[in-house]
Amino acid sequence: xxxxxxxxxxxxxxxxxxxxxxxxxxxxxxxxxxxxxxxxxxxxxxxxxxxxxxxxxxxxxxxxxxxxxxxxxxxxxxxxxxxxxxxxxxxxxxxxxxxxxxxxxxxxxxxxxxxxxxxxxxxxxxxxxxxxxxxxxxxxxxxxxxxxxxxxxxxxxxxxxxxxxxxxxxxxxxxxxxxxxxxxxxxxxxxxxxxxxxxxxxxxxxxxxxxxxxxxxxxxxxxxxxxxxxxxxxxxxxxxxxxxxxxxxxxxxxxxxxxxxxxxxxxxxxxxxxxxxxxxxxxxxxxxxxxxxxxxxxxxxxxxxxxxxxxxxxxxxxxxxxxxxxxxxxxxxxxxxxxxxxxxxxxxxxxxxxxxxxxxxxxxxxxxxxxxxxxxxxxxxxxxxxxxxxxxxxxxxxxxxxxxxxxxxxxxxxxxxxxxxxxxxxxxxxxxxxxxxxxxxxxxxxxxxxxxxxxxxxxxxxx
Numbered sequence: 001x002x003x004x005x006x007x008x009x010x011x012x013x014x015x016x017x018x019x020x021x022x023x024x025x026x027x028x029x030x031x032x033x034x035x036x037x038x039x040x041x042x043x044x045x046x047x048x049x050x051x052x053x054x055x056x057x058x059x060x061x062x063x064x065x066x067x068x069x070x071x072x073x074x075x076x077x078x079x080x081x082x083x084x085x086x087x088x089x090x091x092x093x094x095x096x097x098x099x100x101x102x103x104x105x106x107x108x109x110x111x112x113x114x115x116x117x118x119x120x121x122x123x124x125x126x127x128x129x130x131x132x133x134x135x136x137x138x139x140x141x142x143x144x145x146x147x148x149x150x151x152x153x154x155x156x157x158x159x160x161x162x163x164x165x166x167x168x169x170x171x172x173x174x175x176x177x178x179x180x181x182x183x184x185x186x187x188x189x190x191x192x193x194x195x196x197x198x199x200x201x202x203x204x205x206x207x208x209x210x211x212x213x214x215x216x217x218x219x220x221x222x223x224x225x226x227x228x229x230x231x232x233x234x235x236x237x238x239x240x241x242x243x244x245x246x247x248x249x250x251x252x253x254x255x256x257x258x259x260x261x262x263x264x265x266x267x268x269x270x271x272x273x274x275x276x277x278x279x280x281x282x283x284x285x286x287x288x289x290x291x292x293x294x295x296x297x298x299x300x301x302x303x304x305x306x307x308x309x310x311x312x313x314x315x316x317x318x319x320x321x322x323x324x325x326x327x328x329x330x331x332x333x334x335x336x337x338x339x340x341x342x343x344x345x346x347x348x349x350x351x352x353x354x355x356x357x358x359x360x361x362x363x364x365x366x367x368x369x370x371x372x373x374x375x376x377x378x379x380x381x382x383x384x385x386x387x388x389x390x391x392x393x394x395x396x397x398x399x400x401x402x403x404x405x406x407x408x409x410x411x412x413x414x415x416x417x418x419x420x421x422x423x424x425x426x427x428x429x430x431x432x433x434x435x436x437x438x439x440x441x442x443x444x445x446x447x448x449x450x451x452x453x454x455x456x457x458x459x460x461x462x463x
Contacts, residue, residue, distance in 0.1 A: 010363055010399045010447050011254075022450040025272065026256060029449060032268050033246040033258040034163075038146045038239060039081040039290045039300070042104040042264065046083055046271050046288060050075050053275040055085060058310070061317055068317045071279050076310045081290040081300040084310050085271075089280035093315055094325040096332025096425070097283040098463045100270035100456050101302075101416055102339065103292035106260035107131035107438050109138065109172075109197055111147075111238040116201075116230060118215040123202035125170075127240060129194055131293030136192040137439050142169040143199060144243035149228050149236040157226050162243040169243045170199045199240055242440040249443055255360070256449070261442040263292065265449060266338035266431040273456035284460045285333075292339075292416055302416040330423035334463045336430045336456065337379070337417035341365040342405050343433030343445075356404045358433035360444070363399030363451040367429040370405060372412030379417035381428035388463070389428060396458035399451045403433070430455065 014022070036042040050073075058074040068074065072088045082104075086097075109127040117124055129135065144162025151157065162169040174192070175183050183191060205213030206220055222228040246258030267288050274286035291301030298304065311329060315321040344357045358365040368386060371378025393400050405412050417427045432452050435443040 010361060010451065013399075018450075022446055025269075025450055025453060026446045028272070029265070029268050030246040030248075030256060030258065033256075033260060033264060034244075036104075036264065037106075037144070037241045037260055039104050040148065041146065042267065042288065043077060043080055043083045046085075046267075047075060047077065049271065049275060050085055058086075058313060058317065062313060066317070067319050068314070074314070074317075076306075076313070078290075078304075078306040078310075079300050082306060083286075083288045084307060085274050085286040086314055087274070087277050087280050087284040088318065089283040091282050093283060093311075093318055093320055094328040094332070095282070096329055096334065097285045098460050099285040099287060099333050099335040099420075099425075100274060100338050100460065101287040101289065101335055101420065102267040102270050102431075103263045103290065103296075103302075103416065104267050104288050105131070105290045105293050106241075106262065106264065107133045107293055109143070109199065109240040111145075111199075111233070111236065111240070113234050113236075115233055116215055116218065118212045121203065121205065121214055122200060123214045123218045124198040125201050125240075127197050127199055129197055130239070132438055134188065134439070135194060135197060136188060138197060139172045139174040139192055141171060141440055142243040143171055143240040144169060145238055145240055147236065147238035149226070149232050149238070151227075151232055151235070157228060157232075159226065159238060167243075170201055170240060172197050172199055254446055256444050256446060257441055259440060259442070261432075261444050262340045262434055262437050263338070263431070265340060265434070265444055266452070269432075269449060269453040270338050270456055273453055273460060276457060277460055280460070282463070289416065296416055296419055302419045331425060333420075333423070333425040334385070334459075335417075335420050335425055335427045336459055337415045337420065337427050338431050338456070339415040339417075339429055340431045340434045340437060341367055341403050341429070342437055343435050345435055351406050351410055353404060353407055356402070357406070358401055358403035360433055360435065361447045362401050362433075363448060364393070364455040365401055365403050365431055365433050365448070365452075367403055367405070370412060370414050370417065370429055372414075373409055376412075377414050377418065378412075379415075379421045379427055379429070382426065385426040385428060389430075389459070392458050392462040393455055395462065396454065398455040398458055399447075400455060 055073040055075045058076045070090045075085045110130050112126045115125040149157040202218040206217035209216045242259040249255035249257040289302045291298045296302040341358045343360045369378040369380040421427045432448045
């Protein structure tokens with residue numbers, strides 16, 4: 001971006017058509033955030049949109065023995081919690097792909113397997129928090145329950161309570177200020193303990209029940225409304241997330257306030273960019289994965305072999321499979337590890353290096369490296385790759401900024417970039433700046449959402 005353009009606020013450089021496109025994108029994004037608060041919900045919505053855009057299930061293609069051709073669009077789902085989309089290009093797959101990779105898991109409270117208990121005529125669900133959170137931020141908020149309950153007969157009950165206007169909500173209680181003298185002396189890490197993040201779910205005793213009558217009343221309701229027995233919690237995946245819809249933030253509606261923008265802001269913009277691609281010279285890929293917030297572990301995390309196995313299936317379906325071709329394909333890929341970065345907050349200025357931090361409203365963010373302190377656990381992108389990215393973005397008039405997470409010795413974070421770099425591919429972190437990252441409600445700039453989507457589209461076409 002030319003120096004004179006950099007001095008003009010991004011919004012003031014938009015035409016009326018671009019402003020309308022920005023609002024249209026952000027309207028769809030808010031809807032996605034409001035309805036897709038778990039990995040399963042995100043994958044289901046992404047598949048729905050992909051199929052509407054002409055994508056087919058790769059498993060069906062393989063089962064039919066069909067050979068894929070340039071221009072074909074396919075997807076693969078991993079255990080309903082991760083998704084890979086491919087738009088087959090003209091070049092042989094062994095020459096690599098252009099990949100957008102984001103994660104769709106977010107910080108939350110997970111319901112334990114033996115959760116329901118009664119104490120003091122109150123019924124609670126015991127929880128285990130997921131991801132890195134400030135525990136005190138999760139008390140007294142209206143919470144919604146999302147998830148599934150798998151029963152022994154093979155049926156699966158979907159649960160979503162607390163999102164509709166007439167639904168009940170749940171909450172974690174807090175100690176009243178009048179009795180909290182000792183609590184207030186504790187550090188932020190200890191003021192609310194993890195074992196005290198239990199969710200209040202009932203107070204109405206079941207008539208005729210002498211012991212644990214409130215718990216019995218809750219179980220009766222679950223049985224009547226969902227066919228769920230207490231033992232069914234053993235095979236359930238239930239989570240508590242902030243209830244309510246994503247909203248415009250500020251008098252000027254310039255920002256978005258919502259749960260789970262880390263990293264659904266990059267997942268959504270990657271998905272939209274991917275679905276807009278037409279006939280490609282080089283195969284395009286959008287990868288949405290689970291478990292990043294807890295180390296990318298497990299069968300649905302980036303450390304699993306799902307992506308590698310799916311690439312092997314793709315090569316086979318294109319009639320190109322050989323082990324050396326798979327290795328070449330992975331090594332020749334170029335990737336944007338699509339994840340959020342911290343944005344400058346003037347209320348906490350001492351945490352940032354103002355010369356090397358992202359600012360809301362200044363466009364797409366690139367982190368050459370992440371990690372903690374001495375770049376520990378980081379993928380550090382090559383200078384030549386960053387120069388190529390700069391060329392692409394300038395060609396497509398994408399506003400972008402280079403940043404670090406915060407001051408060197410304060411801490412840091414990681415993404416899936418270092419895992420993908422193990423294949424030898426070029427990877428750099430990119431995405432959207434976020435205020436209040438990992439809090440129940442996070443803030444982003446509409447401008448940054450729009451510019452990031454533009455950048456992802458340019459990368460898929462040009463890299």
